Amino acid sequence: MITGQLRSKIDKLWEEFWTGGITNPLTVIEQISFLMFARLLDMRESTEEKKWSRKHKNKPFPGVYFSPDQQHLRWSQLRQEADGEKILKIVRDEVFPHFRHLGQQADQAGATVPQNTFNQYMKDATLMINKPTLLVSAITMIDALPLNQGDTKGDLYEYLLSKLTTAGINGQFRTPRHIIRTMVDLVLEGNHEEAISWTVGDPACGTGGFLVEFMQALREHFTSPQGIHVDEETGEKTYTGDLIEPAQWKHIKSEMYHGFDFDVTMLRIAAMNLMLHEIDTPDINYQDTLSTNFTDRKETQQWAEDAFDLILANPPFKGSLDEEDVHKTLTGKVKTKKTELLFLVLMLRMLKLGGRCAVIVPDGVTFGSSKAHKMLRQMLVEENQLEAIIKLPSGVFKPYAGVSTAILLFTKGGQTDNVFFFDVQADGRTLDDKRDKIGAADDWQDLDVLRKIWPKWNGGAGKKHFQDRTAQAFCVPKKELKENAYDLSINRYKEIVHEEEEYDPPKVILTRLKKLEAEIASDLEELEAMLG
Structure with missing residues (x-):
């Protein structure tokens, strides 16, 4: 957990960029990411040098990321340079161009870093810092951050990302971490042993929050205190304890996670976020996953269909797409231009048979009356196993948006018998733009209730516990869903208990009013007497 002192350092660094003329939050995070990347690269080079x-x-030492004649580009050299103009020139004209060739250079040196990690992350990277004094201050401050501590550097980056307060033009916005963790815990319940061999994807990964949180959940579950090792030279933590084999950790940290996004800035931030959370070789692809290009492009064909054991996502809700650019396998299933519907069809296509998905959708998906909405819901219920609808309050995504949403949990294939419904009314935060914590930091209110009772559901086997439709959690049989045109809105099925109010007879109320008036008149006479 990030400490108050570290939080102050980040706030000060943020203010430094703000006063230096860089005020767009995404740009600030991107520029900080570049500089953190430069420092991490130097730390990796030092590790390779010691090996x-x-x-x-x-x-x-021939160098892995820096050749002998490129030593002046290393962070350890830049931080010692006092001339701001000189640092600015080196970083702008040499360091950034050098980054673009890192994948190829590391590959030639025999380092186990895939080329696309660096090439995609740094593609078209531009230094937006034009003031030498700002660059020098930023380097000094980033040099003081504990980037050699795996657990801390991840929290540090999460705190940076929390400063994003506006949604993108396509409706992208950051999903609160405790909501992501709830979704992760639901899909992992009873499945941890299988999960270590899963392939996990997010077709609209944004900053990579879902992939990071899944990694964190596995780490917490499988690592004993004795399994945490700290490298004496670098301070780097590794988690290869007695609860999981090193070979399995290798899969988790280098082969498990795959993200896609068509926002280059988000792509870079996601790659850095995953790398800072111990995911050594994040496969983050610059790709519009709804487009024809995703399915037909050789580099991404393998992920377009029957590829993932699990998909976790909060895809963009906003806007419509050019129908000609959307792959026919999607519009052939559901004739629509709405992104929220197309993404659901896409996820079904990307999942392996038996693969699971937890996804956030706008409320309209659950009750929309258009032909496309009904077809999609029918597909989820009749051709797959729709397991849960979890209604979220409308304020959970503020200050980005006030849209009301729900979490869908389903499995590709299988059979729907009963669907679990849960009504989240409070998530441990205020539902205004500030989203301040209520009570203890780890109190998630209704989300805690959901995680506690979820094992009782056990994929529908525990439906006997959830027959009361006046309760917060209940289940609805498939037959009833079908009779209601596959309407999945919780209000359609939740029963509201109205308590009849009892009132006193009018004469009793009138007598009481007369008595009150008499008491008031008496008090006024007493006050008048006191005033003489």
Whole structure:
């Protein structure tokens, strides 16, 4: 958890950019990401250098990310330079162009870093800092951050991302971390042993929050205190304890996660976010997953269909797309231009048979009356196993948006018998733009209730516990859903108990009013007497 002192350092760094003329939150985070990346790269180079020296004591280190004539580009050299103009020139004209060739250079040096990680992250990267004094201050402040501590650097970046307060033009906005964690816990319940071999994807990954939180949940579950090891030289933490095999950790940290986004800024931030959370080689792709290009492009064909064991997502809700650009396998299932519907069809296509999905959708998906809405809901209920509808209050995405949403949980294929409904009315935060915490920091109110009772549901086996429709959680049989045109809105099925109010007879109320008036008149006479 980020400490008050570290929080102050981040706030000060943020203010430094603000007063330096860079006020767009996304730009600030992107620029900080570039500089953090430069420092992390130097730390990795130092680790490779120490490994080399142990194996080749008398041979000079050839360099992995920096050749011998590029040593002046390393963070450890830049932080010692006092001339701001010189630092600005080196970073702008040499460091950034060098980043774009890192994948190829690391590959030639034999480092286990896939080319696309660096190439995609730094593609078209531009230094937006034009003031030498701002760059020097930023380097000094970032150098003081504990980036060598795996657990802290992840929290640090989450705090940076929390400063994003506006939605993108396509309706992208950051999903609150406790909502993501709730979704992760639901899909992992009873499945941890299987999950370590899953392939996990997010077709609209944004800052990578879902993939990061899934990694965190696995780490917490499988790592014992004895399994946490700290490298004496770098301070880097590794989690290869007695609860999981090193080979399995390798899959989790380098092969499990795959994200896609068509916003280049989000792409870079997501890659950095995952790298800072111990995901060594994040596969983050610059790709519009709804487009024809996603399915037909050689590099992404393998992910377009029957690829994932799990998909976690909060795709953009806003706007419509050019129908000609959307792949026919999507519009062939549901004739629509609405992104929220197309993404659901896409996720069904991307999942393996038996694969699961937890996704946030606008409320309209659950009750919309258009032909496309009805067809999609029918597809979820009749051709797949729709397991849960979790209604969220309309304020959970403020200050980005006030839209009312729900979480859908379903499995590709299978059979729907009963659907679990849960009404979240409070999530431990205020529902205004401030979203301040209510009570203890770890109190998630109704989300805690949901996570506690979810094991009782157990995929529908515990339906006997959820027959009371006046309760917060209840289930509805498939037959009833079908009779209601597959309407999935919780208000359609929730029963409201109205308590009849009892009032006194009018004469009793009148007598009481006369008595009150007499008491008031008496008090006024007493006050008048006191005033003489």
